[in-house]
Amino acid sequence: MDKTDIKNLSKDGLVSALKSAGAEAYRAKQVFRWLYASGARSFDGMSDLPDGLRHKLKGIFHITRLTMLDSRKSKADGTTKYLLKLEDANAIEAVFLPEEDRASVCLSTQVGCRFACAFCASAPFGFIRNLKASEILDEVLFVRADNPRARITNLVFMGIGEPLDNYDNLLKAIRILNDPDAFNIGARRMTISTCGIIPGMKKLEREALQVELSVSLHSADEEVRSKLVPINNKYPLKELIPACREYTGNTGRVITFEYILIKGANASRGDALKLAKLLKGINCKVNTIACNKVSMKGYAEPSSADIRVFVRTLRDNGINVNHRKPRGEDIDAGCGQLRISRYRTLSE
Ligand code: SF4
Structure with missing residues (x-):
């Protein structure tokens, strides 16, 4: 047996x-x-x-456990990325992000991903399987054991996979992470990042859980977003944004929108104005980050001046925006640049 x-x-x-x-x-x-x-x-x-x-x-x-296949630690900021082997020999990533007196961990929720976002290093490998709750918990256990002096206070579900595509296992893991007899990590210190799976967002809205929600937006234009985030063809902005509005209205929680600035695609002043108009009245904040030309082949980073204009335009139009510099750039720009930088923002 x-x-x-x-x-x-x-x-x-x-x-x-x-x-x-x-x-x-x-x-x-x-x-x-x-x-x-x-x-x-x-x-x-x-x-x-x-x-x-x-x-x-x-x-x-x-009792399951993960084994380490590889790890890389940033000399600049201590960010450590782990490649971890599951018991069936599949591999996932987790990232440890230390701050002065606390730390965050970024967690994978699937082996691979079916959503094929244009800029994502996970996309070319396709979807293999969902992680079990035990495997999500094992990521935290592994990173904690490898960093015994760190105080892990924040978790971000922003690693490999789309968390809301593995809803039941994710929620089971979150409840254990939140349990005072287990990890005792506050739900408000956990962030679920989605590419915009509306049914999952609606389900989450009804849970009695104070978790944070972050939506990868990347454009206020249907056509551009469909190219960058193909799930937009199924859940377009015209449905996603009302769902976000409803989410913040019904939960009373702020929603975070992630926005990667890509030269010539979504980073002009006009794009910022369109974004500000789209988000008007939503209880939200926007995290911007410049794309990295190493990890995002075929895309270019906007100039600093263009970034400043974009961010200022959002602010001038009443949008709460944070522009972030990436973390852990020296450890593996080809894989983690996008996510690592976003994790930091969300842990603050
Ligand atoms: S960004 Fe997220 S949802 Fe999109 S392909 Fe990558 S892992 Fe999947």
């Missing part, structure tokens, strides 16, 4: 599984603490569980 992946169980699921194994419900709390607060990799060290129960659990459950 295959063993059950214990970290893929919700807390209630673990209570039921333990009950079936003849253990009292309160044991779930203890096991949760061992698995997530302590990062236990086996049942042997769970010293407050009776020997008999530990033995039983070993026979029923499996």
